[in-house]
Amino acid sequence: MSAVAWIAVGSLVAWVWLLLGQGFFWRADQRLPSRAAPERWPSVAVVVPARDEAAMLPVSLPSLLAQDYPGPVEIFLVDDCSKDGTGDVARALSVRYGGVPVTVVSPGEPEPGWTGKLWAVRHGMTLARSREPEYLLLTDADIAHEPDSLRELVSAAETGGFDLVSQMARLRVASVWERLVVPAFVYFFAQLYPFRWINRNTGRTAAAAGGCVLLRTEAAVRAGVPDSIRQAVIDDVSLARAVRRSGGRIWLGLAERVDSVRPYPGLGDLWLMVARSAYAQLRHRPSVLLGTVLGLALVYLVPPAALIAGVLGGDAAAAWAGGLAWAVMAGTYMPTLGYYRQSLWLAPLLPFTALLYLLMTVDSAVRHHRGRGAAWKGRTYARPEAAPDQ
Template sequence: MSAVGWTAAVSLASWLWLLLCRGMFWRTDVGLPPRREPDGWPPVCVVVPARDEAAVLPRTLPTLLAQDYPGRAEVFLIDDGSSDGTGRLARELARRHGGLPLTVDSPGEPPAGWTGKLWAVRRGIALARARSPEYLLLTDADIAHAPDSLRQLVAAARTGGFDLVSQMARLRTRSGWERLLVPAFVYFFAQLYPFRLIARETARTAAAAGGCVLLRAAAAERARIPDAVRGAVIDDVALARAVKDGGGRIWLGLADRVDSLRPCPRLRDLWRMVSRSAYAQLRHSPVVLAGTVAGLALVYLVPPLAVCAGVVTGGAAAAAMGGLAWLVMAGTYLPMLRHYRQPPWLALLLPFTALLYLLMTVDSAVRHHRGRGAAWKGRTYARPGAVPDES
């Protein structure tokens, strides 16, 4: 075979390994684990960090206040220096809708070494601990919950003995760019952190989805949450790692009735969302970046290129290997497209989608080295380790 054919063969072998040996990452039937209602419902405090969320809060906060939870529960919304009246609007929504008690507070600007979100979470947890909750629900301000969301999360945690139960909210897919990129984002996440491996106590894989994390208060204290992860840009993964390293049992799966309402209709909106943290995921390492780019090119770009090269040059082996790899790739993506109710033909565009994510990752590294990395809502965070550890 030609060099193109051998490269396509390696890509095909990579896809067969991913298909069979990567924790069945492609399956989307990972809903909440089996659960039963406990004899008594433990007290829960909901912590919502919010910065400039007035646009989505009227559609999300009422869903938290309206939770049908049989035990004691209350909501703490922590206004992280908003300039759009987020805190004032939250109080007005609570007066208008009623439901669970709401406390609105603000911790002020985060000190060096803290991200704004985690500084807000720290304040919320501190206020919540005065109520002695057994569980903390950490959820983002753009997340809408079904009325029984909290009830189901607590039942799953109690039944399974989990210290952390997290659901990846269903992200918005209304615009063309959202349909192209959002299901792939979740697919890539699951490939990196297979959900079935996360729940396995003997596996080191750990991750959570920051939009919806039910955390046992005792496990949070044992793992020093959020202080132990205070500078993490990808805070949900760091939080899950800290809990699992502390001996806690964790679970992550796909949500069906927990939705993110944050709109990202344009390519630049999604690009900014990914590029702000992609290089942090690679530990700000040029070597890891180079390996990631090479790996993405081999796995996602080689198959269609091999098909094209084989057709043009008459290399039947290259075309066949590339075509098989492309088919396996598309087949593993179909369940995620079905989960997001998208047309199956988008599976054939996954190489193009992967190319866009590759470019976003490279852009994230460029922004970091220009001093503009990890920027979000008016703040730019330093590289981890740039601030002395005060613990």
């Protein structure tokens, strides 16, 4: 066989392994586990870090105010040095809609060694603990919850004995670029952190989705969070690892009734979303970056390239191996597209989307080495931590 054919066979072997040996990540079927209403509803404090979120709060905050949770619940919205009147908007919405009581506070600029979001979360958790809640719901200011969201989360945690229950909010998919890029973001995340592996009692894999995390207060204290992860840019994965290391049980799945309302209408918006933390995920190691680029190329770019080269060059082995690998790839992407209610005809375009993610990751490394690091809403972390293992 030709060298192209052998490379295509290598890609096909990789896809067979991903299909069967990576926790069936592609099935997109992990939802809240079986649950029943507890005999007594525990108290919950909702912590919402918010920086320049005046445009998002009118869509997201009313959904928290309208929670029909049967037990005691209170919202702590932490205004992280916003310049757009985020705190005033939150107070006005609380007066307008009523419902769950809201306390709006501002901790000021973060101390050295802290990322802005975790500094805000720390302040909110400290205030919340003064009420001695049994659970903390950490949710972002761009996340909208159905009225029964908190009730279902607590029921799942109580029934399953989980210390952390997290749902990956359904991201907005409206523009052409969102349809092309957003479902793949969830697909790649699940490939890196297979939900089935996370949800096993004896598993070592740990991750969470930062937009919606229900956390037992005693588990947070035991894990020392957020202080133990204060520099983490990928704070959700770091949080889950800290809870698991301290002996906690965690669960992660896809949300049905929790949605992100933040728009990413253009490619540039999505590019910045990925590039700001991609290199941190690789722990700022050039060798890991090189391996990632080569791996993405072999797994996602070789199949269509081998098929085209094989057809044009009369190399039947390359064409067949490339075509089969591409078919398996597209097939594994279809459940995620179905979850996002998108056309299955987008599945064969996954190699193009993977190429975009490859370029975003390289750009993330370039930004880091130019001293811009992870930038978000006016803050830049030149050498942030990713998700520390220790």
